[in-house]
Amino acid sequence: MPVSLPPALELSLDLLCCPTCRTRRLQPDRGALRCLVGHTFDIARHGYASLLTGTRATSGDDSAMVKARDRFLSTGAYAPIRKVGARLTAGAVSEPATVVDVGCGTGYYLAGVLDQLPGARGLGLDTSVRALRSAARAHDRAAAVAWDIFRPFPLADGVADVVLNVFAPRNPAEFHRVLRPTGRLIVVRPTVRHLAELRGRLPAMVAIDPAKEQRLHRALDPFFEPAVTEWVEYPAPLTGLDALDLVAMTPSARHLSRADLTDDGFLPDQVTVSVLATAYRPR
Ligand SMILES: C[S@@+](CC[C@H](N)C(=O)[O-])C[C@H]1O[C@@H](n2cnc3c(N)ncnc32)[C@H](O)[C@@H]1O
Numbered sequence: 362m363p364v365s366l367p368p369a370l371e372l373s374l375d376l377l378c379c380p381t382c383r384t385r386r387l388q389p390d391r392g393a394l395r396c397l398v399g400h401t402f403d404i405a406r407h408g409y410a411s412l413l414t415g416t417r418a419t420s421g422d423d424s425a426m427v428k429a430r431d432r433f434l435s436t437g438a439y440a441p442i443r444k445v446g447a448r449l450t451a452g453a454v455s456e457p458a459t460v461v462d463v464g465c466g467t468g469y470y471l472a473g474v475l476d477q478l479p480g481a482r483g484l485g486l487d488t489s490v491r492a493l494r495s496a497a498r499a500h501d502r503a504a505a506v507a508w509d510i511f512r513p514f515p516l517a518d519g520v521a522d523v524v525l526n527v528f529a530p531r532n533p534a535e536f537h538r539v540l541r542p543t544g545r546l547i548v549v550r551p552t553v554r555h556l557a558e559l560r561g562r563l564p565a566m567v568a569i570d571p572a573k574e575q576r577l578h579r580a581l582d583p584f585f586e587p588a589v590t591e592w593v594e595y596p597a598p599l600t601g602l603d604a605l606d607l608v609a610m611t612p613s614a615r616h617l618s619r620a621d622l623t624d625d626g627f628l629p630d631q632v633t634v635s636v637l638a639t640a641y642r643p644r
């Protein structure tokens with residue numbers, strides 16, 4: 362039996378364009394989306410639209426990472442980050458707003474934004490099939506679409522009021538193209554202090570390059586200027602399982618054995634959470 366059109370996808374269908382021929386308006390057609398020319402894309406039974414066909418994306422979280430992220434986020438340890446994302450978004454838009462979360466993962470931050478904006482609709486893009494399954498269920502008004510950030514987005518020009526980008530890769534030119542001139546890009550990224558206690562003990566864990574801020578600025582500068590920045594930093598207590606999930610949700614987990622990690626006293630029982638969240642105005 363064909364998959365019916367998920368309500369959140371129906372709500373956001375007018376934002377999409379065909380990734381193959383770029384024509385606007387994808388129409389639902391027996392469990393798929395079809396453009397006027399006839400290019401067809403499946404709607405997965407898990408509720409997301411598979412617009413990413415052909416060559417596989419070069420990056421994206423695997424199933425173990427997504428499960429760990431889902432469990433860790435459900436502890437509430439990153440709730441203050443979710444709040445700041447929602448606050449910056451709510452301060453930037455008037456309803457009804459369209460929020461596109463690029464590299465949405467499980468949809469945790471997008472759902473936080475939509476909770477604050479009862480009239481808004483959201484759409485999350487990610488390459489990870491496992492993440493998209495969660496994202497498609499994250500909120501009644503959040504659609505999920507399989508897409509690679511490094512390719513031109515399957516979205517029409519100027520349709521988004523907010524582009525959200527939390528701990529994820531970036532494509533500044535595409536962020537700019539899909540935003541309305543009055544829209545905002547909201548970027549959340551770690552500072553060098555983020556999870557420092559964990560990084561100190563796990564050399565395989567990817568370090569945060571101090572030059573990263575400069576690189577971010579250089580990459581965004583041709584398209585955006587910063588409007589507001591909030592710095593969020595706090596200690597987060599961790600159970601042993603939380604600490605394991607925090608490691609498992611990063612690519613460094615591939616280099617570590619569970620036996621290494623479960624050695625008594627190896628993992629910290631508290632970490633510093635430290636992020637910057639900036640709202641940027643398009644130039
Ligand atoms: C660190 S996670 C952050 C996820 C989510 N924003 C959050 O903070 O919970 C990075 C996300 O970017 C996605 N990602 C990585 N490379 C990507 C790409 N080329 N295109 C789309 N998504 C990508 C991963 O699958 C993952 O969900």
Ligand SMILES: [Zn+2]
Binds near residue numbers: 379383384398400
């Ligand atoms: Zn087409």
